[in-house]
């Protein structure tokens with residue numbers, strides 16, 4: 001492992017006392033992000049059909065606190081109040097996701113559900129009235145349950161066709177006002193956690209299915225992009241892209257085998273999706289390692305997927321040291337395939353960064369700069385957005401304590417400084433979204449972890465209370481002018 005003191009000497013930007021708006025280009029903007037299943041609730045209202053997460057959360061033992069998103073934080077009924085909050089804090093953009101089964105309840109695309117369209121029209125119109133730019137994600141993990149049950153969901157190639165029909169309906173209904181579209185959020189999580197570790201819906205454990213689920217997500221993405229470009233882009237003048245997630249992989253040592261292992265890890269995580277979108281096929285190292293497990297693209301499909309994005313989004317939270325290894329975990333096919341060890345401490349045993357509430361999340365701002373610069377250099381400097389970045393707290397303290405989220409303020413200071421450095425290094429980063437506006441349903445961890453800038457009081461009518469970090473952003477965005485709340 002690297003020596004902490006020596007390593008951090010090379011990262012002086014982290015020790016800037018404050019970041020300010022002037023550290024970013026004038027056109028750079030700040031937003032907040034959410035996703036439908038995590039906040040909306042109203043699972044049986046407005047004609048919504050069930051999704052795979054409704055079914056998964058009902059299976060015993062899947063969710064830490066046995067909860068679900070039936071009510072979530074009731075955003076479906078409180079969207080006006082929530083958008084009011086976004087405006088009050090001074091954010092200029094809002095990234096939300098559309099629930100596929102609110103638009104097409106059975107996913108097949110035969111009959112559009114007008115109540116679902118009205119709900120998202122209300123959101124979009126309310127945002128625009130407040131001068132907030134909508135960034136819409138078409139898929140944040142909530143596949144219509146009927147598609148899972150009737151055709152096998154992401155394991156069936158036809159899912160790409162149905163996704164195309166759904167995307168088309170969204171472009172037609174909302175594209176006069178939505179100018180930034182994200183097809184799929186973190187395809188890697190659906191592939192690995194949905195089909196390898198099984199901790200996410202649909203909860204399968206297989207050594208081959210993750211590669212099929214990924215393949216079909218790539219085709220679904222490219223199908224939607226091709227529809228947007230041929231039918232809507234010219235008229236509507238918007239942009240469309242994909243959001244990938246990536247933990248930064250820092251080589252454990254200067255040894256060649258560790259450096260190669262770190263690059264291999266990035267190829268398995270980012271390259272799995274970005275190589276097809278850029279070159280038309282998977283990274284060579286995945287073909288070599290996975291052989292016949294990795295599906296093939298036809299020449300026609302290669303032409304469809306190549307260059308199928310106007311921008312890329314990166315969701316980034318944390319980093320690890322990576323070493324070459326041949327001792328591989330038994331129960332995790334994906335790590336076995338990669339031949340890497342993932343290390344969370346410095347030389348001497350100190351954690352790689354301060355631990356957030358989730359076990360996987362350590363505060364390592366330097367990794368975000370490296371990840372952005374890596375994507376820029378490896379994929380020909382595309383327009384980039386940080387589409388998620390944030391940390392969680394354990395749900396322990398009193399309301400008063402939970403609102404004083406000092407570590408989150410530190411987190412954002414460090415990570416924003418890292419974004420500003422990446423831009424100075426030449427990365428074409430155009431905007432940044434904090435995850436998340438509200439405390440919400442954190443998937444397999446239920447409501448036990450809180451990622452919000454705004455506290456949601458689950459025991460008292462789901463009332464919203466901005467945390468110190470929210471006021472910190474408000475001051476940053478208003479250029480230092482003091483609003484409500486106090487400095488940490």
Ligand code: GBH
Pocket residue numbers: 035038185186189193199245315317359360388435442451
């Ligand atoms: C994002 O994924 C999601 O887009 C968002 O919906 C979510 O709320 C946010 O993260 C916070 O988690 O349990 O050790 O196997 C980021 C990628 C995927 C990282 C799930 C952690 C679980 C790791 N995350 N993963 S583990």
